[in-house]
Amino acid sequence: MNLTGIVNRVLRSELSNGNQRMGASLLRLFFHDCFPQGCDASVLLVDDSARGIDSEQNADPNKGSLRGFGVIDTIKKTIVSETNCSSVSCADILAVAAKESVVILGGPSWTVKLGRRDSLQAFKAKANSDLPKPSFSLQQLKDAFGNKNFTPSEMVALSGGHAIGSVACTFADDTVRQVRCTTSTVLDPNSTRVPLDKTPAIFDNQYYVDLVDGNGVLNSDRVLVGPGSDRAGQVQTYKTSRDSFFKDFAKAMAKMSEMGVLTGSQGQIRRVCSKLN
Ligand code: HEM
Known part of the structure; x- marks a missing residue:
């Protein structure tokens, strides 16, 4: 069985074993890995002062709320035991797990380029400074995503x-x-x-329906359609067209999944995702 097949199987078993929220948690874990420094599995590293690792998991946007580490470990172990292959990086696993989570919950798919490598460092300060906050205004959201080369339109889709x-x-x-x-x-x-929208276990466009109805949950969701927002038209489009949202979301996720990836002789392929080799 290939990587996608194994990831899909582990996730389905997780979701059906009473852990329905795990797909969402893995999508968020991937976003929090990619956005500060790149999709390099740096977010998976735990504190290790001897080796200079100050874990991103203790950064404010992550502390006590990031989940999914155990599932990534299970996938890693399953790959090694079933395929005897030790050359699949934790960064590849995370990228495929986020995509498969969305697909299993009914959302769109996108191409994940494989062969990425795992970072040798954690970037806690960047996780603190670069990840958007739920209290952000529309302009602050635009700036946070703009700093990472995403347009306001891609920000709304993401x-x-x-x-x-x-x-x-x-x-x-x-x-x-x-x-x-x-x-x-x-x-x-x-x-x-x-729940973030009325159908929290289904990846659909209900989020945008709820935004237009004034039922956004985070301030950063509500400002997309709030007074004076120049993105309200786009939210309205996604409210009426699931296909339009799916197309833009998949494209933006493919772009996100290529942020700052490590290749060639950069980084390493970790044997255990939470620790350097
Ligand atoms: C636009 C700026 C964003 C802000 C301010 C933001 C903030 C947050 C916050 C505060 C939570 C709640 C965490 C918790 O209580 O467990 C959350 C959850 C979540 N976020 Fe975001 N987020 C943003 C963008 C994104 C993006 C771009 C994605 C993925 C493409 C994403 C995916 C998720 C998911 C799936 C959850 C639910 C996680 C779960 O149920 O475990 N978020 N977000």
């Missing part, structure tokens, strides 16, 4: 990653928090979370 998954109530916009954070939610009955 925000559609919020078609799946949920957020901790602490992050939700004040109005949402007051109304929706008092009861338990579909995805995580035991914790105080709120």
Whole structure:
């Protein structure tokens, strides 16, 4: 079985074993890997002071909220045991896992170029400074994505990653928090979370429907259609055309998945994704 086949099988088993949110968590994990420095699996490295690793997992946007590390480890182990192949990088696994998560949940596919290598460093300061915050205004969002060479239009399409998954109530916009954070939610009955749209286990264009209806969950979602937004037309287009959103999202994800990849003799192929060899 090839990489995509193994990733698909592990993910399906994870999702059907009561861990329905994992697809969303892996998509977010990939975004948080790529955006600060590049899609180099740097986000998977844990603290290791002897080797100068100050883990990105402890950066503010990641601490206590990033998930999916165990699934990446399971995929890595499965590849080694079933194919005897030790030349698949953690960065390749992460990129394929994000894409397959979207596909399994009903979303579009895109081409993931393989052969990327894993970083020798973590970039905690960059994770803190470069990842967008839920409190951001539309201009701050445009700037954060613009700094990474994404257009405002690509930013709006990528925000559609919020078609799946949920957020901790602490992050939700004040109005949402007051109304929706008092009861338990579909995805995580035991914790105080709120789904990012009305269909959090399906990758569809409901996120944009909810935005237009004034039901965006994060401030950074709501400002896309808020007063004075010059992106409202694009949100409206995605609300009415799932195909249009899928096409733009897939294209932007393919672009994101090529940010700062390591190739050739750069980096290494980690044997264990959380540690340097
Ligand atoms: C536009 C700027 C963005 C901001 C400010 C933002 C912020 C956040 C925050 C605060 C959470 C909640 C984390 C938690 O409580 O567990 C979240 C969840 C999530 N984000 Fe974003 N995000 C942005 C863009 C993106 C992009 C570009 C993607 C992917 C393409 C993405 C995918 C996700 C997913 C799938 C979740 C749900 C994770 C889960 O359920 O475990 N986000 N985001």
